[in-house]
Amino acid sequence: MPDPSSSGRQGLALIVSAPSGAGKSTLIGRLRAEFPGVGYSISCTTRAPRGTERDGVDYHFIDAALFKERIAQGYFAEWAEVHGNYYGTPRQQVLDLLAKGRDVLFDIDVQGAKQLRANLNLGCTVFILPPTREELTRRLTGRGTDTPEVIAKRLSNASREIAQAPWFQYLVVNDDLDAAYDELRAVYLAARCAPELRPGLVEGLLRGWEEA
Template sequence: MNIGTLFIVSAPSGAGKTSLVKALRENLDGFTVSVSHTTRAQRPGEVHGRDYFFVSHAEFETMIEAGEFLEHARVFDNYYGTARATVENALAGGQDVLLEIDWQGARQIRTLMPDCISIFILPPSLRTLEERLKARGQDDPDTIARRMRDAISEMSHYNEYDYLIVNDDFDRALADLRSIVVASRLKTGRQSEVYKDLIDGLLA
């Protein structure tokens, strides 16, 4: 049975994680991006069920009590979490799963699923990170200042991850991300299941 691989992608806000994952989905088949639950407000252009499942604090806490999350954390006064069933069902069906989560969630999942592959994305500089946050036009100066402080805290956990990508040139960063996913699919254990009949025939 071909079991999918779980990929974790983390980055400080403004590093380009969401844009890279979106581009990867458009360039590579065979994996699904798990949609997280959150209690934060829906931003302009976001779609419920595509970008996030937007729920109330009460709904989220009920799900925590029911043990429905693979991981969850409180970030910027809001909850974020990954539903257990969504990930486990996709992996069992042979799909690779990609999670966009912060370092707290990544640490929880690595404990539960040590075979996962974790990737951290860095901006090329703090100045670039701040410029990207301002360019969004979604946050006031105080919020941006807080995001910058939290970004430094988030980036201090980069060495807990298997791979590190610096998003200076978007196309190069996308190629790096894609290469990690493709290389994982070529591991002997996975290929031996995909090509079991071929291998049996070659060794008959």
């Protein structure tokens, strides 16, 4: 008799977006630490590496000419120009991981999240919100890595991005980091239970019923 729990499981695409400085990277880091089996989509980008970032680990760093060539080839599941640089998600890499039952985490902007949902017709979308504009300004300034002009640009972009937040399936306000992480974690665990990720589960169970 077949065991319904052995039915193949489709991986979950967890798509997380936020304005710069909202704490998305910290929250994603905690999720990956607790659930090391979650895959991480390594994007291609035309921006230069920051700090200790490594090619092929944090991003695939490529030049603008190659990026545009790959756009024309349909290489990306999504791509966008953000803060003057290009970012894109390799399509086949994502599909291969999901087909193997591997959950994949996407750290992308609003434009990319919408493209990903439209092009692949899958994914659970989460938007991380700052509690206030003042707090977001404090966080961006506290980094000590950006000029006042860059910070002003990021705040302007944040306003437009936050206006798109209602499109997302889930909203998490990062006021208290622990509370925000509990909410992101809960969304991830609940989304893994979606019926479309377990094709054949119910049918297999019912076949066992009939055979009994």
